[in-house]
Amino acid sequence: MALVKSILRTNKAARALAFLAAGALAVGCSDDDDGGRRNDAGQSMAGTDAGTPDANIQDAAIGLDGRADATADIAPQSDAPGDVLPPTMTVFTASLDEALPPEVAPGDCVLTPSQGYATVGPEGDKFGPTFLRCSTSNTFTLTLTGLPPHTSMNIEFLFAAIDSLDGTGAFPAGDFFGVYVDNVVVFKESFANAVATQIQTYNPPVGVELARRVDLGFSGPGGFYTDSAYNMGVDPAFRDIPHTGATAVLKFTLEGGGIQSLDDESWAIDNLRVTTGNTPRAR
């Protein structure tokens, strides 16, 4: 597998150099102003299409490591040779520390002091001072319009699993966090904090889990009411999502048969950012 991956990367690098020599890489880097919470995929400068059948090779490369390579990826879709698609662009960003942006329909979610979560997160991308906290029966919606031409989308955010979420099973379990783009599911996994033996279907990839079953505020401390935190922008599930429309409706919800009251269990999102690019993964 390592040899195959190496060959693919070598082929990609050779093509990228050829394009550079031909002067094809005419696009600039993103003008992101997010203060540095991008990872390597987010830094990709989506390239050009020179009419070569690169889609299969690119998809194979994505499939091997779960994400697109960081530099000089070749856009797999373009109408004609020489078309230049925009690079990775930030189309929405919200620290969720002040008034809610107009693109957000929060339902019962409320900007709330993040308590112990304020110390949690990557440097420069921690929770707080406030985050958008919701009941387990609620959906909030982010509606984006006027998106630039693109073929892929990344969604980055911090996720707080607060208090006695109960994972998979019979009531009070059945606490599934779901994310949908244009009503297509992108992510749906159960989360469990209350008891160590409960089933949490979510098995976070390396770098995603920030805290697990520790006291970060709200109900508790201790007992069923420990808390967890995740950096979802690192999960490949939220990267290189195939998307092309000029509008996008993102829904974030906690759903399932285990809905309980806000003081028993809740969830929150912070530092929400959406970027578009041209590195769609294989469907």
Ligand SMILES: [Ca+2]
């Ligand atoms: Ca708690």
Ligand SMILES: [Ca+2]
């Ligand atoms: Ca509960």
Ligand SMILES: [Ca+2]
């Ligand atoms: Ca529950």
